[in-house]
Amino acid sequence: MDLINAALNTVFGLVFLPFRNASPVWPMLVISVVTGVAMLVIFKATSDQNAIKRAKNLVKGHFLAIRLYKDDIGLMVDTMKNIIVSNLLYMKQSLRPMLFLLVPVGIILIQLGVRYEFRPLKVGEAVVVSLRVEDAAVELADVRLDLPEGLELNIPPVRVEQLREINWRLKATQSGVFNLAFKHGDHVVDKRLQVVDALAPVTAQVAKHDIGVTIMNPAESSLGEASFASLVSISYPVRDFELWGFSLHWLVAFFVISLIAAFGFKGMLGVEV
Amino acid sequence: MAQFKKDGESLINPESRIRLKLGVIVPFFLVFLLILGSQPAHAYIGPGAGFAFLTSFLMLFASFFMAFFTLLTWPMRVFVRFFKRRKAFVQAKTDRVVILGLDGLEPTITERLLKQGKLPNLLRLKEQGSYSHLQTTYPAISPVAWSAFSTGVNPGGHNIFDFLSRHKQTYMPELSSSKVGTPSRKLSFGQYEIPLGKPIVRFLRRSKSFWKILGDHGIFSHVLRVPITFPPEKFNGAMLSAMCAPDLWGTQGTFSFFTTDDSVDPIKEGGDTQIVTRNGDRVEGNIKGPENSIKKNHGQMLLPFVAKILGEDEAELIIGKERIHLKKKKYTEWIELKFKAGLGIKVQGIARFYLLDTKPHFRLYMTPINIDPETPALPISYPYFYSVYLAKLHGKFATLGLAEDTWSLNEGILDEQAFLEQAYLIHDEREKQFFHALDKTKKGLCAVVVDATDRIQHMFFRTLEDDHPANKGKETEKYKNVIEDMYIKMDGLVGRTMEKVNKDDLFIVLSDHGFKSFKRGINLNVWLKENGYLTLKDGVEKTGEFFQGVDWSKTKAYAFGLAGIYLNVKGREKHGTVEPGDEYQKLKRELIEKLSGLIDPKNGNVAITEMYDGQKIYSGPYVNDGPDLISGYNIGYRISWNGATGVIDDTLFDDNTKAWSGDHCIDPKLVPGVIFSNMKIAAAKPGLVDLAPTVLDMFGVAKPGYMTGANIFETTRSGVNGRAHKIGKVETVEITEVANPNE
Known part of the structure; x- marks a missing residue:
């Protein structure tokens, strides 16, 4: 494990090298965006895109049924049941790509974690x-x-x-x-x-x-x-991560930025998520 | 994969089924626990899955919120409904009416197959209730007939006399049921002209449909593909438009044919040929889209495509980023076609492709570009999202009014097999939608009309008669059973529907008209010209389409559309020559006398059994907009192809050699429809106009005074069959011996 860690430390050390004198926000932005796009590509390659589209359509279709049959309580209950079932089907389609993404995303999160979860001591602390x-x-x-x-x-x-x-x-x-x-x-x-x-x-x-x-x-x-x-x-102090004046957990920042990046690129890359 | 017996029973034993269910449920449950119990860092696995979970959560949240809001407001809506529609179902004799329209089902064929035991479900339905002929309209064509079905009035009341109506000032044809236009106010800059507003879509059918009346009384309806429902009406229910819903070009269906063969004959009607270029294994061309309404030159939008020939039987079609595998003589799925209008605006349609050949010439067929039901460019359903809803649940589907492409077979681009396959692909879509709607109709009306019956008979009727002129040069023997097979298939549909119909529901199967052979065409404008009622301009021997070259100032009468003759009346038509009053009446009598019993000189047969006076057969506020005379063609005859398009030459009678070899636009007395129901029919001569009052009465809604028909069933105080308290006389309709047209 130490060998793998050493190799990954070297790789991520190089990734962070250009940002050594920059604010911690910048490496987070760049890595989140790159991760978002890369994961999108992996997601496309490892998922059944047609099945995802079908599952999403089912959810949307049943969603429209709520408006269509709003006066019929029986149909409304049926529709709610259908929405839950089709949502499960939709989530099921994410399981396979999730397995493929588990290791790379885990590594990225761990490497970000060692930099963003805690900060080094300051003189006098x-x-x-x-x-x-x-x-x-x-x-x-x-x-x-x-x-x-x-x-x-x-x-x-x-x-x-x-x-x-x-x-x-x-x-x-x-x-x-x-x-x-x-x-x-x-x-x-x-x-x-x-x-x-x-x-x-x-x-x-x-x-x-x-x-x-x-x-x-x-x-x-x-x-x-x-x-x-x-x-x-x-017991190092916890790092306060600020993104343009907003204090938030680094994981939330990574989550939001990578999602926005992926959302921005999904049309261009033709990925159904 | 689970295997199923023919009857649908699973071969998997119950224990295995439980294991199968556990196999699905347990992993889901574990995933849920994992998500709920884990730290955020462990739950978030990449943006793709993140999207999935986020979207799922949002969807669930939004749907629960909507459901909660709906439930919260439900008592209030019930309260309002109670006062607005407090009589809903109170007087009803049934809670649910199911109507299955089989367009053009012919009584003689139906009766023969019933006798032969080939239609067991229809026979069962007949034995449960009734079977009868159903009087059709004048003329016996679908837009007219189904409008009478919808409104309970004759054409004089609903204003649909034909597919086309004539413009009284220009004598040019217009679609009779709808008019689509662009907004008059536009913002102009540079090369663009931005319409300020939505396209104007006007519904021209008059009177009120019975589902709208039902809706006003709080009764919900599903109305699927009933002809003449474009644009859809606003009412308490869900509707999918049908006949006369246009394609993306704005036509009633124009297919495209791409070929590298530049010596090919141009397509005469209903299609567009495009010569494409081939370099090695690469074929390049453009898919023509609709006119660009935001550009001042209104040029046709183009979508480039490349077809890579992969082998003798396959190719890859590349449209934008999409790659579609083409296999010879196989339809593709519906493919989205996005045309860029400019300024970021896209117009989207759908089409199927069918690879005909890769050598010696590349030949590719494309269906008319249908309006995409998921992003409709024009209103094709009510509410507008109903088509979206159906597409999301069941996939994209044909939205064109006349969806089955008969022109491509007529023009010899598709063969019979390809046409049949297309018709049944569309039919399968309809079936899915119908059964879905039926499942959702716990109370109320569910009505659907199936078109395949009409289109298949139009295109294969020749195969029933060895001497049909259209058989020349065409495969006949192979397709002799197509029509019979289609009737049997429809019987299966009836059977599946019966399984879903409760004993207290009213179930009706009906056709709007029958079907007969179309062997010989008559161009009545030629007869009118030869007999001095219609005059061409000096030097004109053959007119162009729609009367180009007619001297209206010397013309007294002209045949227009499929069955109408109009007199050129002063004050009504722009260049009218016939004085209203005596001259008008005298001319009508004269034409009726001369044309009734018109003989075909080739064989001595009567070609026109009777000419009908429009003033006598129609009633209602729109009688004067209809034809003055209606031609009652004999069996085997119809207006000729030239006659239908207003071309006038010297050919009065000609053989019909097109694949379109059966028709129903003849004397309505000769082509009644059929009606089956699970209730006894009391009326001696039920007609299409009786259906609207019948359904209204069954739901306890009084029919409006302008409806001329009446409830055709024996009605009861307490309900339908089984608890019947007869108050009407039951007419038994005997199955008559019908000669097989082949014999």
Whole structure:
């Protein structure tokens, strides 16, 4: 998985490269539009366009029946039933292309997620870093964190034995990409912490065995078999995404922009959706 | 795929059916759960699927909102309806009337096949209720007859005397039932001339249809393809227009024939030949569209096409972005044709293509361009979205009034098989629409008219007679059973309808007229010329179409349309020569006397059995707009092709050699229609004009005073069959022995 993540990181790193000094809005716009159009093409290639048209026509036809038979309650009920059934038929036609789109869209969303869900720390901000240890042989008291220059401990670490977890509250005093080295005896577990004022991939969690965490946090490799820790988390601040003065979740922005782009291009590409 | 037995019963056992249902329902349910329970990031899978779900949601939301709003306002509407239409169904003897019109079903053929047991459903219907001949109109042609059916009055009351009426000032033909025009106010700039307003479409049939009267009394009707319903009337119901609804060119049906053969004879009537160019395997041409009404030059819009020859039997037709696979002697689906008028305006029609040959010459047939029911350029249904509704549910369909292209067979472009296939494709569309409407008619009227019966008889009647002149050079033996097969097919339709008709419903099957052979044509204008009633201008020996070359100042009478003779009356016609009053009456008597019993010199047969005086057979406010005399042609005769188009030469009688070999425009006494019903008919001589009063009475609605007919059924106080309390006399109509025309 780490290899795939590394390859995808390289590709998306290149995609984001032209926007390194731009507002986060621009890469979102470009990627959403390109994704919208690309997905449209895939949708056309993998769906039964005639069946979709027929299913849509059925929905529209039954819709017109509401106006036509508005005085007949019995027919109205029939029509509602027909609308639901034909809507299901219509949605059924989207299942196949959905399967084809699942992986590429998932990858895009994950790569956007690592950049837009959280933001790196700013100088002067504090953050909680958590380390979880599942191995009972490891004494939490023996685990320590070496801080590089630019980071300082805000308050002493808190060890929660019941959760097998240690929490550090750190404050950034300089900008940069810092390496947090968690040590237990000779064993070292590394985790990056970003203190930059730019759109950068942020890894909120790295895990030892949790494939879900590895997939959703592709910017850093997983902890490796020799790691004494099972999970390291950094509670980065959530990114406020603003699109022309409107604050909204990045996913909503992606959804709306890609839909608008697809809607704009569907006629030109002759796609029935 | 599920397999079905012939009787429609599924071969899948019940357990398998349950598994099948679960197989469909469970995945849907899971998808729903997934959507409802997932985070937005997981639910959104690309814009295509996003569209699908968004659209589904919007559709569901909108439809529930509309339904909710409708339900909310329903009590109010019921309240209003109660006062406006409080008598609906209160006096009704039945809650539902189903009328299946089979245009041109001939009594003699029907009776012969009934006797032979080939029409079991019609026989069952007859045994349940009645069968009788049905008196038709003068003349016995569909626009006249179906208008009488709709309004319950004769042509003097509904003003439809023929397909065409004559302009009294120019003597030129006009469509009798509708007039389409452009708005007079236009915005002019550059090369454009933008009409300020919608096209003007006027309905010229007069009087009131019985479904409009029913609607006024709160009774909903479905009226499908009843002739002379273009433009559609506003009423309480749903209507699909029929006969006289034009094609996109504005004609009554003009097919296109594309060929690389530049030596081909030009098409005489009903079609347009276009010579296309071929380079290797690539054929290029243009599809002609309607006139461009927003451009000042009103040039015809063109849609370029390319046909790539893929082999001896197939080609690919490319129109814009659309690629259509053509297989030799196979119709395509309806293809959308979008003509660009300019300024972003498009006019859309639909047509089917039929590849005739790829070598030695490329030959491609295209049906007349029908108005697209999904985006109608003219009103072809009421409400306007009814055609859209039907198209969305059942697919695109023929909207042209005379949809079955008889001209292409007449002109020898299509062969009999291709014509038949086309007629039945259209018929299948009608059937779907009819049964859909029938399912939706829980109470009220559902009326449909089937055209295939008329068109197929027109084109195949020759095959019933070995000596028919139209058989010369044509395949006959192969098509001898076409008409019989068609009757049997229609019997099947009757059977399927009977399955959906409840015992308390009134079900009527009827035809507007019968059918006879058309062997010989008569050009009455030639007779009028030869007998000094019509004069051509000096030096003219043969006129052009529609009287070009007639000297009206010396003409006393002229034959116009399919059966009418008009006197050139002073003060009525622009160049009238006949004084109203005595001279007019005397001339009419004279013509009746001379033409009744007119003999065909070739065989000594009577060609005209009787000439009828319009003043005597018509009544109503429009009698004076009708013909002064109506020709009652004998069996085997009809107005000749030249006579119908107003061409005057020296040929009084000629053989009819066209594929159009059967007709009904003869003496109406010789071509009555038929009527079957599941109720006993009480009237001794039921006629088409009785149908409107009959249906009104069955729904408990009083017939208007101007309707001359009456309820043809024995009526009861409590309902229809089974609970009958007879108050009328039942006439038993015996099936008479009818000679097979082949024998």
